[in-house]
Amino acid sequence: MAWASGLHRGGVGPLLAFTGAAALLLSATGSASAAGGSATGPEGQKLTVSKSSGLAAGGETVTVTGSGYNTEKGVYVAFCVDNGAGKTPTPCVGGVDMSGESGASAWISSNPPSYGEGLAKPYGGSGHKGSFSVQLKVRAKDANTDCTKSGVTCAVITRNDHTRGGDQSQTVRVPVSFGKSEGAVADSGSKATPTATAAASTTGGDEKASDGPLASTGSIALTAGVTAAGLIAAGTGTWLWARRRRAATHTG
Numbered sequence: 568m569a570w571a572s573g574l575h576r577g578g579v580g581p582l583l584a585f586t587g588a589a590a591l592l593l594s595a596t597g598s599a600s601a602a603g604g605s606a607t608g609p610e611g612q613k614l615t616v617s618k619s620s621g622l623a624a625g626g627e628t629v630t631v632t633g634s635g636y637n638t639e640k641g642v643y644v645a646f647c648v649d650n651g652a653g654k655t656p657t658p659c660v661g662g663v664d665m666s667g668e669s670g671a672s673a674w675i676s677s678n679p680p681s682y683g684e685g686l687a688k689p690y691g692g693s694g695h696k697g698s699f700s701v702q703l704k705v706r707a708k709d710a711n712t713d714c715t716k717s718g719v720t721c722a723v724i725t726r727n728d729h730t731r732g733g734d735q736s737q738t739v740r741v742p743v744s745f746g747k748s749e750g751a752v753a754d755s756g757s758k759a760t761p762t763a764t765a766a767a768s769t770t771g772g773d774e775k776a777s778d779g780p781l782a783s784t785g786s787i788a789l790t791a792g793v794t795a796a797g798l799i800a801a802g803t804g805t806w807l808w809a810r811r812r813r814a815a816t817h818t819g
Contacts, residue, residue: 614725617629642674647722
C-alpha cells in the first residue's frame with residue numbers, strides 16, 4: 568500500500584501534469600490555426616467568416632454567414648478593397664460573379680429584379696432578421712487588384728446591391744490576412760517574412776487595418792506540436808523512473 572501510495576505521489580502526479588499541459592497547448596494551437604472573424608454592421612447586422620487570418624494567398628474557400636439584415640435590401644457578399652468608413656468597398660477580387668459559378672461573390676436578395684431570379688439567393692428570415700450562409704473563394708489578388716500591396720486593406724464584405732446605389736446601411740467588413748505569399752523568397756535564399764494585409768476587427772464601418780509581419784499559423788502549429796510532444800515524453804520518462812525506483816525499494 569505504501570509502495571502504491573508513493574508511486575502515485577512521485578510518478579503519476581507529474582505524468583498527469585505534463586500530459587495536461589500538453590493537451591492544453593495542442594487545444595490552443597488548433598483554435599489559432601482556424602481562427603475566424605466577425606464584425607457588426609451599422610444596423611446591428613452580424614457578419615462572420617469561418618477563417619480570416621493566415622489564408623493561402625493562392626485562394627481558400629471560407630464560409631460566410633450573416634444575420635440581422637434587412638430583407639428588403641439585397642446585398643453582395645464579396646472580397647474587396649476596404650476604402651474606409653462611409654465608402655463603398657471596391658474593387659473586388661474576382662469581379663462580379665454574373666454566372667453564379669465562380670464563387671468569387673454571392674448575391675443575396677429576396678426580391679431581385681427579373682434578371683436576377685435564379686441568380687440571387689433569398690434571405691432566410693424576414694424583416695430585419697434576414698440571414699444567409701454562403702461559400703466564398705478568397706484569394707490575395709487578381710489581374711486588377713493586389714491585396715498584398717503595402718497600404719491596401721482587403722476584407723470579406725457585404726454591401727447593398729446595385730439597386731440601392733450608395734446606401735451604406737448594410738456595409739459590413741471582416742478584415743482578412745494572408746500567410747506566406749507564393750514564391751516569396753529573398754535574394755539570399757532565405758524565406759521572406761509573410762505580410763498581413765489586414766488586422767482582425769470586431770467592429771463594422773470604422774475598422775482600420777495595419778500592415779506588418781504576421782507569422783504563419785502553420786508554423787505556429789508545428790512548433791507547438793513539437794513542444795507538446797516533448798512535454799509528453801518528459802512526463803512519461805519521469806513516470807517510468809519513479810516506478811523503477813519504487814519497485815527496487817520495495818524489493819529491497
